[in-house]
Amino acid sequence: DGGITQSPKYLFRKEGQNVTLSCEQNLNHDAMYWYRQDPGQGLRLIYYSQIVNDFQKGDIAEGYSVSREKKESFPLTVTSAQKNPTAFYLCASSMKGADTQYFGPGTRLTVL
Amino acid sequence: GENVEQHPSTLSVQEGDSAVIKCTYSDSASNYFPWYKQELGKGPQLIIDIRSNVGEKKDQRIAVTLNKTAKHFSLHITETQPEDSAVYFCAASRGVRLTGGGNKLTFGTGTQLKVEL
Numbered sequence: 001d002g003g004i005t006q007s008p009k010y011l012f013r014k015e016g017q018n019v020t021l022s023c024e025q026n027l028n029h030d031a032m033y034w035y036r037q038d039p040g041q042g043l044r045l046i047y048y049s050q051i052v053n054d055f056q057k058g059d060i061a062e063g064y065s066v067s068r069e070k071k072e073s074f075p076l077t078v079t080s081a082q083k084n085p086t087a088f089y090l091c092a093s094s095m096k097g098a099d100t101q102y103f104g105p106g107t108r109l110t111v112l
Numbered sequence: 113g114e115n116v117e118q119h120p121s122t123l124s125v126q127e128g129d130s131a132v133i134k135c136t137y138s139d140s141a142s143n144y145f146p147w148y149k150q151e152l153g154k155g156p157q158l159i160i161d162i163r164s165n166v167g168e169k170k171d172q173r174i175a176v177t178l179n180k181t182a183k184h185f186s187l188h189i190t191e192t193q194p195e196d197s198a199v200y201f202c203a204a205s206r207g208v209r210l211t212g213g214g215n216k217l218t219f220g221t222g223t224q225l226k227v228e229l
Contacts, residue, residue, distance in 0.1 A: 004155075042118075042218075043219045048216070090156070099146075099205065099207050099208055100146065104155050
């Protein structure tokens with residue numbers, strides 16, 4: 001069963017704590033992306049990675065960090081420096097040289 | 113950078129009627145325009161996309177039109193059904209070929225479509 005998995009579906013954290021969101025894909029895609037979605041707004045790009053051990057900042061990278069040690073995995077860490085971390089986080093991936101992005105089911109993070 | 117505006121924010125139609133959602137973009141170099149459907153609590157699903165070298169694309173009840181001169185594109189859904197009810201997002205990008213790197217999509221703010229029986 002191929003696809004993109006994100007875990008957990010719901011995540012609760014106390015203010016001031018770092019939290020890491022998981023994103024795994026078995027589609028053999030080279031590029032992976034992290035987006036943030038807030039109510040009434042479109043998706044905004046946080047970070048993206050085209051190949052292993054390389055990644056670039058998106059439009060709203062402040063307060064977030066990523067790593068890309070394996071082709072199939074692209075975890076996102078929401079740090080305590082992110083002022084408004086409560087949101088729906090979506091991971092996506094695409095084939096090398098392709099424009100089409102496929103999304104995972106998302107993780108809803110709530111910071112209390 | 114790119115800016116994408118989407119209208120309307122909510123749209124209510126009767127089952128069987130057509131629905132049209134419109135988007136405008138600002139970057140004249142954008143050449144890839146996907147449309148996504150998102151159901152409550154789920155990730156977006158690609159439903160159709162179009163590139164700047166074509167003006168229209170159809171897939172069964174769904175069609176997308178693109179006017180490069182005016183920098184706007186539209187999603188048309190015909191014979192709407194209750195299962196079409198969802199939030200629809202448009203997006204635009206320069207595409208991988210132009211940037212030589214990742215495809216940075218800029219999204220509109222979404223349209224909540226409700227198909228009433």
